[in-house]
Amino acid sequence: MPRPNPAAAKYTMSAGPVSIHDRVRQAYARQLLYHYDPEFHALFDDTTQKLQQVFQTAGDVAIMQGEAVLGLEAASAGMVRPGDKCLNLVSGVFGAGYARYFRNHSGQDPIEVKVPYNRSIDPSDVRKALKQEGDIRFIAMVHSETPSGTINPVKEICALAQEYEAITIVDAVSSLGGMDVPVDEWGVDICVAGPHKCLGAAPGSALIAVSERAWEVMRAHPNPLRGSYLSLLDWKELWMEQRRFPFTVFVSQINGLNEALTMVLEEGLTSRIKRHSQVAxxxxxxxxxxxxxxxPAGDEIMSTCVTAIAVPEGIDGHALVDQMRESYGIAITGSLKELEGRLIRIGHMGYMAQRVYVELALTALELSLRDLGYPVELGQGVGAALAAI
Structure with a gap:
């Protein structure tokens, strides 16, 4: 078994997960409860109610047991029928990836509105596609496209979807808890988030806000998805209506998630969003x-979850990430697929969305660039950051 590296990362500021608060870590370590213990039922109910507040919804919220991608796939698996016309909005790696779910369940390639991966979807292009096709049933989009550090105008796109009677599936995995995601106000049908980004917990749950319209579509499916790990209907009909879990719940995950949500609400959603914006x-x-x-091509489309920085000419992006982690104890991340090696990302989410950690990350970045031979004057980055406070 490899021995721990004494110079290993002390602070995780990746694109998620990130280092978490001690209160949340300690919550994960609590003694286990039986998932049908009344005490655990009360905890699960409390967690759901807190999640509704963060989603800003009066509708149903499901907590599926698995990484957030489980919720994204479950949305298509439960609603999309063979032959359904689907629209996929692509402004980055995650948006592009959603096509496989539409393809798997509709049996055909989705229609695509695509922009370069440093830009944002233009609602006028969405309107054009909706008008041209006429019978699009589903639209998928990513709110905060973390591989690119960009955001998309979900509010405006959801308004168009309602106008054309399309169901919306929104990936808010990274943005919930750090950016404004008012599900009811925007009219989102399925909104999927993860606990391990701005909410400040560990990965292991898919957090899903579901509109009544989405439930109706699931029930009306020719072969409603039940008895499956991907089934949202099981959570609705078994847990919400009969108080029976579809399977054994990840008890420790709920402990940690509940504590993280408690901290979000103690701080106040408005204050928390402002904090993320300021450190970004x-x-x-x-x-x-x-x-x-x-x-990103412009300040107005930059996510407040991560800062995406183009790797300067002559520098190996992988070596830069390694240098920051191994020499200075700050774990950031590169990007994925087409963007791999072209940019680095500093994650300032949840507990790590604090000035002191941004200062540490920028200091480590300056030192690492210097170590790799890039001409940088030590202190100029941190000085510019402090001047922005």
Whole structure:
């Protein structure tokens, strides 16, 4: 068994998961309860109610047991029928990946609105596709596209979907808890989030807000999906209506998630969103202070979850990430697929969305760039970040 590296990362500021607060860590370590213990039922109910507040919804919320991608796939598995016309909005790696779920369940390739991976979807292009096709039933989109550090105009797109009577599936995996995601106000039908990003917990749950319209579509499916790990209907009909879990619940995961949601609400959603926005601005200004180029095409489409920075010419992006982790104890991340090696991402989410951690990350970035031979004046990035406060 390999021995621990004394210089291993002390702070995780990746694109998720990130380091979490001690209160949340300790919650995961609590003694296990039987999942039919009344005490656990009360905890599960409390967790659901808190999640409704963070989703800003009066509708149903399901907590599926598995990584957030489980919820994204479950949305298509439960609603899409063979032959359904689906629209996939692609502004990055995660958006592109959703096509496989539409393809698997509709039996055909989705229609696509695609932009370069440093840009955001234009609602006018969505309207054009809806008008041209006429009978699109489902639209999938990503709110915060973390591989690119960009955001999409979910509010405007959901308004178009309602106008054209299409069902919306929104990936808010990284944004919930750090950006405003008012599910009811925007009219989102299925909104999927993860606990391991801005909510400040560990991966292991798919958090899903479901509209009544989405439930109706699931029930009206020619072969309603029941008795499956992908079944949202099982959670509705067994747990919500009969108080019977579909299977054994990840008890420790609920302990940690509940504590993280408690901390979100103690801070206040508005204050928490403001905090994420402020540290994101700090990080961006710090990168600019080092004469680095931010990856997104404009400030208005930059996510507050991560800061995406183009790898400067002559620098190996993988080596830069390794240097920050191994020499300075800050674990950030590169990107995925087409973007791999082209950019790095500093994650400032949840507990790590604090000024001191952004300062540490920027200091480690400056030092690592210097170590790799990039001309950078030590202190200029951190100084620019502090000036932005």
């Amino acid at each position: 601005q700090m990080c961006r200004m710090g990168a600019k202070g080092m004469n680095l180029e931010l990856w």
